[in-house]
Amino acid sequence: MPIKQLILTLCLFPAVLFAQDSIPEVNNDSLIIQLKPVEREVVSAPIVLKGDTIFYVQNWANTFPVEVRSEEVTSRLQKLTKWYDSKKDSIYAKQINDYIAIMYNDDVAFIVTESDASIQQVPLNGLAEVQLVSFINTLNKVEVLSTEEWLKRIGYFAVSLLVLIGFIKLINYLFRRLDKRLSKIEKSFLRKKRNILKYFIPKNTANIFVFLSKIVRIALIVITLFFYAPFMFSFFPWAEKVVHTFYGYISTPVKFVVFGFIDFIPSLFFIIVIGYLARYIVRVLKEIALDVELGNFKITNFHKDWARPTEKIVSIFIYAFALVLIFPYLPGSGSTAFQGVSIFIGAIISFGSTSAIANIIAGIVITYMRPFKIGDRVKIGGIIGDVIDRNTLVTSVRTPKNEDITIPNANILTGNIINYSNNKEANTILYTTITLGYDLPWRKAEELLLQAADRTKLILDDPKPFVLKTSLDDFYVSYQLNVSTKEAKRIPWIYSEIHKNILDVFDEGGVEILSPGYMAARDGSLTTVPSQLKPEDKSPLHKITDHLTGRNQKVTIKKRDEPNNE
Template identity: 45%
Template sequence: MKKLPIIILVIAFSSMLYAQENTITPYIDNKQIDIDSIPKGEPVIVGDKELFRIHSVLGPFSSKERASATIQRLNRILEKKLFDRDKLKVITSEFTTDIVYDNAIIMSITAIDAKEENKNPDELANAYIETIADIQKTRPQHTIVNKPEDIYTFIINNRDTLIKAVVALFSSIVFLIIYYFLSKLFSKIYTVVEKRKGTTFKSIIIKNNEIISDSTLVSLLVSILKAVKLSAVIGLLYLLITIIFILFPWAKSASVMNIIKGILLTILTTVIAIGIFKTIKIGMKALQDNISNWKGTLIKPLKIKTVSVLTEEQSVNILKKMILAFYIILNIFLLYIFIPIIFSYFEFTSTWADSLFGYILTPLKMMISAFAGFLPNLFFIFVIIFVNRYVIKLTKVIFDEIAAGNIAIHNFHQDWAEPTFKIVRSMIIIFTIIVVFPYLPGSQSDAFKGISIFLGILFSLGSTSVIANIVAGTILTYMYAFRIGDRVKIGDTVGDVIEKTLLVTRVKTVKNIMVTIPNSIVMGSHIINYTTSSTHGEGLILCTTITLGYDIPWKKVHDTLINAALATADIKKQPSPFVLQTGLDDFYVSYEVNCYTDRPEIMARIYSELHQNIQDKCSEAGIEILSPHYTAARDGNASTIPGQSLQETYQAPPFVIKIIDKLIKKDKNGDDK
C-alpha cells in the first residue's frame, strides 16, 4: 500500500512524457516551423547558387554521391569559354531520364526524383536544363571593341567587374608590399641570430660533452625561421586567392579551389617535411660526432665478470652503425608518411593515399585490436608468473636452510640441497609454461602447432646425448660418489673435482690441467674417491713396490722400508706402516710398503718423498737396489751405494784371476777331452 502512490506518480509522469513526445513542435530561432517545409534531398550547388536537389539512389550510388558527381560535371562544362545551349538535350531511357551535353551525360532523373518534385521526369529534365542555361547567362561575356564608343559602353556595362578588378589588383600590390617587408624583417632576424652565436645561442653541453654545437643550433634556428616565413607567405597567398574568388564568384570552381588548396598545402607540407628531415640530420650528425667523446664516461667496456665482451672502441662503432640504420629507417618511414599526405590533398589521388595509409594502419589496427583482446590473458599470465616467482623464492629459502643444517631430513645430505632445488625449480618453471602456453597469442594456430612439433622432433633427435648426460648427472648427485673438492680417479684421470653440473664434471689434475668429462662417461666408468677413503676408517693406504735380490735378509728390508715410511711427512704413525712380500720371482723378491695418510690431495708429493726416503734408508742400511734389470760383476767393481753411506775403510774388491794349467785333458784311451 505504501508503494501505491509512487506507482501512480510514475504512471502519470510517463503519460505526460508520452503526450509531450507526440506533440513536439520544432523551433528555429524561437520561431515555429513546419517539418514538411524543410527541403529534402541532396543539393546541387554551383558557385554560390543551389540549382536543384537529388532525392533517390541510383544503383550503388547514394543521393549524396550523385549530387557530388553532378556538381563536378557541371563545373567542367561551365568552365568552357564556348558554351552552346543547344547541346543540352533530354534523352529518355527505360528506367531514367538523362540530361546530356555534347553526348556526355550530366545527370540522370529517376521516377522518385520526379515524384518528390511533383512533376513527370521529362518536365523536370527540361526545367533543369533551363536552370543550367540561366547559370551560364550570369557569367561574364566577351565584348568586341571596334570604335571608341564601344569602350565607354564596355566600361558602363562592366562597371562592377572593373571595380572588382581594381580591388584585386590593389590586393595583389598589398601582398607584394607585405612580402617585401616580411623578407626584410626576416633577413634582419637571420643576421641577429648569426651575430649572437656563441653568446645568446651557446653550445649545449652535458657532463663536459658537447651535445649540439653553437653553429648547429644557429643553423637549426635559421631553418625554423625560414619555415615560419614560408608559412606566412603561403597564408597571405591563400588570403589573396580567397579575396579574388570573393570578388569573382563566377571564377570560383570547386575543382579549381581544391587544386589550388592542394598545391598550397603541398608546398607547406614539403617545407615542414624538409625541416623535419634537416632537424633529424643535424641531430644524428651531432650525436655521431659526440659519441667518440663519451668513451670512458657514458660508454664503458662491456664485461661479464672478468671476460671482456666489447671494448670501448667496438661499442662506439656499433652505436654509430645503429644510429645510421635508425636514421635511414626513420627517413624511409617519414617519406612513406609524407607521400600519402600529399596524395590526400588532391581528389584524383586521394584513393592512393588511403591505400598507402592502409598498408600501415591496417596492421597497426589489427595489432592494437589483438593486444586489446589479449589483455585478459596477459593479466592471467602475470598472475601465474607472480605466484611462480614467490613459490620459487619460498622453495629456495627451504633448501638454503637444509644446506645450512637448520633443517634436517633423515638420509638427505646437505650437499643435495642445491641440486635438488635446481631440479624442483625446473619442474615449477616447466609446470608454469604448461599452464601459460594456452593463453599465449597464436598458441592455437596451425602454424604455432607445426613449429612446436618441428622443434619437438628436432630436440628429440639432437638431444639424445644431452638427455643421457642430464640423467647421469642427476643419478651421480644422489649416488654421493664424490663432492666438490674431492680427490678422485675417473677412468684414467686423477685430480680434484672443481665443478659438478647436470651435464659435465670438471676435474683439475695434479698438473693443473682442466679435464671436462661428460656425466654419461662418468656414470659408465669406475670412480675412485681418495678423499672419502681418507676420512672413513683408519685412513687412505698409499703403497709402493720395490724389488731386491735374495741375498738381502727380508727382515732387514722390512725394517728399512718401515723406517722410510715413518720418515715421510703426512704419513700417519698410527696405524703404523707395514710391508707385504707380494712376489718371489726368478731373480728378486717384491716388497710392498703400505702406509696410512689423511692427506689425499697431496698424494703425488707424499709418494715422491716416500721414494726418496726408501733410497736413503736402503743406502744407510747397506742395501743395493739392483733389480729388476740392474746387474754388476762383483769382482773388481765398486758398490753402487753412495759414497757418503759407505765406511771410510771401504775399498773396491780386486779382480780374482785363476791360472789353469791345462785346458785340454786326455781320457783313458788317450783321446782329447
C-alpha cells in the same frame, strides 16, 4: 527479368515518382462530403552518390521520415564505395523474405521493400533491378575534369607540398637547436660501467640524448608523411586510390598487431598471474634451500648438499608446468606454423642434445649418490685432483700441478671414483711395491722398507707401517710397503719421499734393487750399489777381456735368475 517488363517499369517509374496526391473535396455550404477515391501524398528524397542522384526513395506522408532514410542510405553508400574497384568488388541483388537487399560484397548497401514497389506501382523485382543498374552505372562513371578543375587541383597539390616541405624544414631546424643543447650535457653519463644503453648507440654517436633526439625527429617526420600524404593526393582521384592501396599494405599488419594485442590483453593477465605465481613458489623454494644448506632448517635424512640441486630440479618442473598452462594463451599457439616451428625446434633439441641429456641425468644421479663434494681429493679415471666445481653437465678437477680438467658427468658415472677425503675420521693407506731377488732374506727386505717408512714425514706412527709379501714370482719376491697418513692432498709428495727414502736405505744396506732377468758381467769391477763404489776402484780399460789375443782375465758371467756355482 523479361525485357518487356523492364521497359514497362522504366515507363511507369517517372510517372509514379512525380505523382501528386489529391485530397477529398468538401462543400462548405451544404457540409456534404462528396466521396471520391482517396489519394495519399507521396514524399520523395534523393540518394546521392558521387554528386549524382542515382534514384529516389519514397514514402507516404506522415509516416517514417523519408529524409532520414535518404541520409542514412547515402552515408552508407559513400562509406562502402569510397574505394570501389570494379575488378575486385561485386554488387548483386539478394532476396530476403519480403524485400530485396542490394549487396556490396558482403555488406548491405540498401534495400527495396514491397512498400517501395507498391508506392511506385511496379513489381518488386523490377524496381530492385532498376535501382541496381543505376547504382552500378554511377559507380562506374568516370569523372571528367575540366582544364580549370585540373589547374585548381594541381595548385592545391603544390600548396600542400610546400606546406609539407616547410613543416619538415621547421622540424629539422628545431631539432638542430635541440641537439646543440643536448650535446652540452655531461658525456660522463656514457662512461658509467652499468650503463647498458651505450651498447645500443652507434659508435660515432658521442651523446645518447642526441641519438634519442634523432630517433624522435625521424619518427615525427615519418608520422607526418604517413598522415599527410593521403590529403595531398586526395586532389587526384586516381592517385587517391593508389595511396589508399599502398597504405592498406601498411595498415593491414599494423591493425593485425594492434587489434591482436587488444584481444590478447585478457590472456596476458592470465599469463602474468601464472608467471608471478610460479616465480613466487620458486623464490620460496630458494629461501628454504638456502636455510637447509646453512643448517638453519633441518629435514630428516636430507643432506645439506642436496638442497640447492633439489631446488633447481623442482624449479625447472614448476616453470615447465607454468609454461604448459600458459602455452594455449600465447598468440598464434594454435596455428599450424607455430606448431610446425615447435616440432622443428623439439627435433633439433632431441637429435642434438643426446650427450647433454646423458650428462644431465648423470649429474643428477651423482648429486644424490654423493660420491664426492667440492674440495675433496679424488681419483677419476686415472686423474687425481681436487674437485673445484660441479654442475649438471660436468665436474671440474684441479690436479696437484694446477691443471684444471673438465670431466663429463656421464664418464664419471660409468667409471670408478676414488675419494681420498670422504672419510675424515679414517686414515688413508698408501702403498708401493718393489721386487727383490730370492738371495735377499725377506726379514732384511722388510727391515729396510720399514726404515724407509720411519724416515718419511707425514706418515702416522699409529697404525704402524707394515710390509706385505704380495707374490712369489719366478725370479723375485714382491714386497708391498703400506703406510698411513691423514694428508690425502699431499699424496704425490708422500710417495716421492717414500721412494727417495727406499733408495737411500737400500743403498746404505748394500742391497741392489734389480729388475727381473738382470744381466751382470763381473770382470773385477765392483757391485752396482752406489755406496760401494770408490773412484780408485772403478774398472780400467785394461781389465776388459780380449778374447782375440787370449790374454784375458777370468770373466764371470752372472745371471740373477740362475744359481751361482762358483
